[in-house]
Each structure stands twice: as structure tokens, then as C-alpha cells.
Amino acid sequence: MHTLSAEHISLTFPGQPHTVLQNINLNLNEGSLTVILGESGCGKTTLLNILAGFQQPDSGSIKVNGKAAVHPDARRAVVFQDHALMPWLNVAENVGFALKLQGVNEPKAWEAVADILQTVGLDHVAEANIWALSGGMKQRVGIARALISRAPFILLDEPFAALDAFTRENMQQLVLDLWAQQNKAFFLITHDIEEALLLSERLILMAARPGRIVQTLQPGFAARYRNGEPVRAIKSDPEFIRLREQLFENLRNQKKPTADEAA
Amino acid sequence: MNTDKPTTYSDGNTSAFIPHAPLQTATLPAKLITKLQRRSTLALSTASVLGLLLLWYAITALHIVPALFLPAPQAVWQKFIEVSQQGFMKATLWQHLAASIGRVLPALLAAIMIGIPLGLWMGMNKWVRAVVDPLIELLRPIPPLAYLPLLVIWFGIGETTKILLIFFSVLAPVIISSAHGVSSHQLNRERAALALGASRMQVFRHVILPTALPHIITGIRIGLGVGWSTLVAAELVAADRGIGFMVQSAAQFLITDTVILGIIVIAVVAVALELLLRNLQKQLSPWYGQQL
Numbered sequence: 001m002h003t004l005s006a007e008h009i010s011l012t013f014p015g016q017p018h019t020v021l022q023n024i025n026l027n028l029n030e031g032s033l034t035v036i037l038g039e040s041g042c043g044k045t046t047l048l049n050i051l052a053g054f055q056q057p058d059s060g061s062i063k064v065n066g067k068a069a070v071h072p073d074a075r076r077a078v079v080f081q082d083h084a085l086m087p088w089l090n091v092a093e094n095v096g097f098a099l100k101l102q103g104v105n106e107p108k109a110w111e112a113v114a115d116i117l118q119t120v121g122l123d124h125v126a127e128a129n130i131w132a133l134s135g136g137m138k139q140r141v142g143i144a145r146a147l148i149s150r151a152p153f154i155l156l157d158e159p160f161a162a163l164d165a166f167t168r169e170n171m172q173q174l175v176l177d178l179w180a181q182q183n184k185a186f187f188l189i190t191h192d193i194e195e196a197l198l199l200s201e202r203l204i205l206m207a208a209r210p211g212r213i214v215q216t217l218q219p220g221f222a223a224r225y226r227n228g229e230p231v232r233a234i235k236s237d238p239e240f241i242r243l244r245e246q247l248f249e250n251l252r253n254q255k256k257p258t259a260d261e262a263a
Numbered sequence: 264m265n266t267d268k269p270t271t272y273s274d275g276n277t278s279a280f281i282p283h284a285p286l287q288t289a290t291l292p293a294k295l296i297t298k299l300q301r302r303s304t305l306a307l308s309t310a311s312v313l314g315l316l317l318l319w320y321a322i323t324a325l326h327i328v329p330a331l332f333l334p335a336p337q338a339v340w341q342k343f344i345e346v347s348q349q350g351f352m353k354a355t356l357w358q359h360l361a362a363s364i365g366r367v368l369p370a371l372l373a374a375i376m377i378g379i380p381l382g383l384w385m386g387m388n389k390w391v392r393a394v395v396d397p398l399i400e401l402l403r404p405i406p407p408l409a410y411l412p413l414l415v416i417w418f419g420i421g422e423t424t425k426i427l428l429i430f431f432s433v434l435a436p437v438i439i440s441s442a443h444g445v446s447s448h449q450l451n452r453e454r455a456a457l458a459l460g461a462s463r464m465q466v467f468r469h470v471i472l473p474t475a476l477p478h479i480i481t482g483i484r485i486g487l488g489v490g491w492s493t494l495v496a497a498e499l500v501a502a503d504r505g506i507g508f509m510v511q512s513a514a515q516f517l518i519t520d521t522v523i524l525g526i527i528v529i530a531v532v533a534v535a536l537e538l539l540l541r542n543l544q545k546q547l548s549p550w551y552g553q554q555l
Contacts, residue, residue: 054454074460084451087550088473098459101469131553149459 002065002152004028004076004185009050009060011043019210020046021057026204026213028185030152033222035200036189039251043211044189048157051187052076064153074098077146079156083138085130085145092117092126094141098149112148119181120144120174136167140174147178156188160195172198173231180226193247197221197240198231205247207254215250219243334520339527342520351521352512354504360528362504366422366497367490370429374486378434379479382441386475387467392442403435407493411500420501432493433486440482444475477548484540491533506532 009024020043028034028051036044049055051062053072062069064076077098085094092113093100099109117123120140130138139159146154156175160168172195179186190196196203197219205215221234234240316336322328323335330338346356354362385392407428418424448471456466498507506525513521544551 052454052458054457072454072457074458076458078455078458080451080455082449082451084449084455085555086452086470086473087553087555088476088548097456097469101456101459101461101465129550129553131550131555145455145459151458155458 002030002075002185003063004051004069004153004187005063006047006051007061007063009047009057009062011046011050011055011057018208021050022210022212024060024211024213026051028153028187030185031183032185033179033199033201034185034187034204035196035202036187036204036206037193037196037247037251038189038191038206038211039208039254040191042206042208044191044206045157046211047206048078048155048187048189051153052078052155074102074149075151076153076155077149077151079139079142079146079154079159081158081161083142085138085141087130089130090126091122091128091130091133091141094130095122095144095148097145116144116148119147119178134167135163136171139163139171143174143178147182147184151184153185153187156186158190159188161190161192168195169231173225175199176222176225176231179222193244193251194235197243197247198225198234205250214254217243331517331519334523339520339523342524346509346521346524351509352503354509356509356524356528359504359506359509360532362502362508363494363498363506364532366425366505367429367487367494370426370490371433371483371487373426373430374433374437374490375483378437378482378486379441382438382479382482383445383472383475385438386442386445387471395438396442399435399438402431403439407432408496411496415500424500425497425502428497429490429493433490436485436489437479437482440478440485441475444478444482445471447478448474473548477544477551480540480544480547484537484544487536487540488533491529491536494529 005028006024006026009021009026010019011021012019024047026034026047036047038044046055050057053062053069053076056070064073069075086097089097092110095116096109096113099112104112114123114126117126120143122137122140122144125133125137130141133141142159143154143156160171163171175186175188176199178184186199188199190199198221200217200219201222203217203219204213205217206212207214221237221240224234225231319333320336323330323333334342343356348355350356350358381391381395385395410431411424411428414424414427418427452470452474453466456470461469494505495507495510498505499511502508506529510522510525510529513519513525
């Protein structure tokens with residue numbers, strides 16, 4: 001069982017009055033689906049960067065399978081909001097990038113690439129240039145690139161924030177399908193309440209100034225999708241709508257200025 | 264379970280496990296419009312050059328300017344044939360051209376071999392940048408003619424001085440563009456590679472270098488332009504062959520048609536080299552300038 005844990009993570013950026021992250025504790029287990037929901041600036045991207053090893057905390061530690069993991073490595077693949085694909089490589093070459101780095105021989109690598117491209121529905125554009133793809137397709141390439149690396153942890157940094165509603169919902173379904181198929185830990189950050197509710201086994205609500213965990217929920221809608229319920233039916237369920245409104249209220253209350261800030 | 268059955272997506276697509284969004288490519292009319300626009304701009308550019316030739320012809324045909332100062336286009340064409348076959352100052356046009364290219368090419372190669380690694384190193388390392396950047400910024404604005412006398416004192420009047428003069432004029436743009444190429448790379452691409460298990464060397468090889476490549480070629484393009492224009496200055500010093508030498512010698516004897524011929528040859532070669540490098544840039548970095 002692979003585990004990724006954040007223990008007592010705190011961070012303040014030099015010259016900034018507020019603590020970015022304050023005493024964050026988090027565990028990601030193999031096969032889990034965790035979503036962090038919070039307003040912009042609450043420190044959720046910083047938390048992801050620390051989990052990935054891109055940023056070092058002032059205090060606390062990141063551990064993979066119980067051992068300190070200070071620098072980024074192949075166990076924690078990341079999907080970025082801006083996709084961060086290599087434009088000089090075509091779709092298949094981007095997806096097979098991790099295998100090239102590992103020195104996997106070409107026939108074996110192409111077999112794996114073809115397989116993963118079929119999984120994410122991009123087998124028909126394997127030879128296409130990155131710039132010829134739509135935003136949703138670029139994100140599929142980014143997800144496929146992360147999946148092929150065989151990393152047990154897939155960290156997704158607001159991956160669908162720039163997509164239209166229709167594409168966004170298709171991509172949400174893709175994540176749920178992949179979570180159901182693959183025994184990996186998916187960790188996604190978002191500021192979209194509906195997305196957070198749908199895509200989480202465990203939903204963690206963060207508040208800003210200082211960035212901290214204020215609430216943990218287990219909505220159960222992802223499990224309902226895995227059991228065969230369509231996304232549209234889940235999103236129009238009264239329980240889903242009630243939780244969505246409740247989370248909206250919680251977030252709105254957090255955004256209210258404190259007495260000091262108002263003064 | 265939704266794991267082993269085709270998923271029904273909100274667009275009603277059930278034919279595949281994941282719906283295939285259409286690839287966004289230009290439609291046929293859009294391609295046709297682009298092609299027509301390209302042809303129109305090419306026609307305009309050709310018309311512009313032909314217009315200049317026509318103006319030149321008109322001025323000489325109407326004797327507005329004496330032939331000593333501006334010979335007719337046909338006189339320059341005659342001179343082209345004459346210098347190509349019989350030569351000028353003990354060498355044919357092609358021998359002069361070969362001598363000039365023989366100076367620019369080694370200077371360019373040396374600038375590439377030294378400038379690209381140094382520029383990349385500058386872009387990667389702030390300490391190297393702190394040392395090299397002020398030296399480059401000092402060298403860059405100095406006109407080559409200003410340090411030509413110093414090079415003559417140090418290296419004499421032989422080929423070394425000429426090649427060094429061109430080398431220094433090419434070096435700065437190559438270094439600056441290479442360094443800029445490194446600093447223009449996206450942090451998230453580097454991070455994506457690191458999170459896929461890339462070593463620092465692999466990040467450099469597979470992320471930073473491809474990002475820098477179009478900038479490096481731009482540096483070579485700029486450098487070659489500057490180097491070619493420095494040629495005349497370089498060939499002022501005790502040269503007995505070269506296009507710059509040919510122009511200078513002809514000017515001393517008021518052989519204006521040869522002067523104009525030399526200028527045209529310099530321009531045509533420069534344009535040809537520019538087009539060659541622009542094409543190379545397009546071939547090696549087709550993604551450069553695309554909406555990513």
C-alpha cells in the first residue's frame with residue numbers, strides 16, 4: 001500500500017504578512033480520491049507544490065511510504081492547469097515522455113502509449129501537434145502523460161479551470177473513470193464547489209490567511225458514479241444540491257473580512 | 264461498476280469509452296484564404312522590388328542623375344557579366360565572393376561554438392550571468408570599426424584580424440539570444456519533467472534545450488546579418504580579395520557600376536542566408552509562435 005503524507009506543514013513566504021500554510025496534516029492512500037476546495041489564495045496550489053516536492057515548507061515534512069521525500073520524483077506525477085506539455089513533441093511523444101526518460105525501448109514504449117491513448121480517447125490524434133488540440137484534449141494528454149509514468153500518486157492542479165462547462169464535465173467523468181479503473185491515489189485541487197463534490201471520496205475545505213484545513217467531508221458521490229449512477233443524475237440529486245449550497249455558505253462565511261481587516 | 268462498460272457522456276456519445284472531441288484544424292476556406300493572402304503579400308513584395316528597379320531605370324533613362332553617380336541597371340548587368348568572367352582587381356566576382364564567405368563562415372562557426380554554450384550557461388547560472396553579462400553589454404554597442412585599429416595592433420593586417428572583427432560582431436547576439444532562450448522556458452514544463460523522474464541533465468536536454476533552440480537560431484540570424492555588414496569594414500584592411508574589397512577598390516577609381524554590383528551581391532547573399540536560416544528555424548521549431 002503506497003502512502004503520501006504531509007505532516008505539520010507550515011510555510012510563510014518572505015515579506016508576506018500572512019502565513020501561507022499553517023500546520024497541514026494530510027494522508028493520501030493508494031486508490032483514494034481526495035479533493036481540496038478553497039477560495040483563490042488559500043494556499044491549495046502551494047500545498048500541491050509541497051506534496052510534489054516543488055516547494056519546501058518552513059516546517060513539517062512530506063513522506064512517501066513513510067520515508068522523507070524532499071525533491072520531486074517519478075512517484076508523484078502532476079497534471080497542470082496550463083497542461084505544461086512539450087510543444088516540440090507530438091501527442092504520442094508527449095504521452096511517452098516518462099518512458100523515454102526511463103530508457104524504455106521503443107516498441108514497448110509505443111505499445112504502452114497506444115494503450116493509454118485509447119484509455120483517454122486520444123488514439124485518433126496520436127501523431128497530431130499539441131497546438132492543434134483543443135483545451136480539453138491537451139488536458140487529456142497531460143493526464144495520459146501522468147498515468148503512463150506508473151506513479152502511484154496523481155496530483156492535479158486545477159486541471160479543468162480553463163475549460164468550458166461541457167468539456168469540463170467530460171473531463172470530470174474521465175477522472176472518475178480512471179480512479180475507478182486504476183489503483184492510484186488521485187489528489188485534485190479546485191475552487192469549483194460542484195467539481196469538488198463530484199470528484200471526491202474525501203473533500204477537504206481550506207480557508208485562507210492562514211491557509212488551513214477547516215473541514216473534511218466524505219460526500220460519497222464519486223462512489224455512486226463508480227456504482228453506475230450517471231453524472232447528470234448525481235448533480236441534480238437534492239442531497240448534492242443541498243451540500244453544494246452548504247459548502248457555498250461555508251466558503252462565503254470564510255471570505256467575510258475579520259474585524260481587523262474591516263477596520 | 265463504471266470500469267468496464269462504455270460510458271454515456273453528456274453529449275450522448277456511447278460509441279467509444281471516451282468521446283472523441285473534434286480536432287481543431289483550419290477549415291478548407293480558411294486555408295484557401297491564408298494561401299491567397301500569402302500569395303498576395305509575395306506579389307506585393309515582388310512588385311516593391313520591381314518598382315525600385317523601374318524607378319532606377321527611369322532616373323537613368325531620363326538622365327536625371329549623371330551615369331558617373333548612378334549607372335543604368337543594364338550597365339550594372341553588363342558589369343556583372345564582365346566581372347564574373349574576366350574579373351576585377353585580379354579576381355572574378357565568384358573568387359571575391361568565395362573570399363568573403365571564407366571570412367564570414369569561420370567567424371560565424373567560432374561564434375556559434377563559443378557563443379551558444381556560453382549563452383546557455385549564462386541562462387542556467389546566475390553567477391556566470393553576473394560575470395559575462397556586463398562584458399557582453401560593453402562589447403555589444405561598440406561599432407566594429409572602433410576596435411578594428413586595436414585588432415590590427417594586436418594581430419597585424421592578416422586574415423586573423425578580419426575574421427576576429429566579424430567574430431566579435433556575431434558573438435554578442437548569439438550569446439544574448441541563447442541566454443534568453445534558456446530563461447524563456449516555462450517553469451511548469453521543467454516541473455512536469457521532474458515529476459516524471461527526469462534528472463537535471465534530462466531536464467536540460469529534453470526541456471530547456473528545445474525551448475532555447477528557436478531563440479538560438481534567431482541569435483544566429485541576427486549575428487549573421489551583423490557579421491555580413493561588418494565584412495566591408497573587415498576587408499578595408501590590406502585585403503586583396505573579397506566583395507567588400509571589390510566595392511572599396513571600385514569606389515577609389517569611381518567605377519560606380521562595380522560599386523553598385525558589389526552592394527547588390529552583398530544584399531542578395533544576405534537575403535539568401537536569412538531565408539535559409541528562417542526556413543531552418545521553421546523546420547526545427549515549427550511550434551514556435553503557435554498558440555500553445
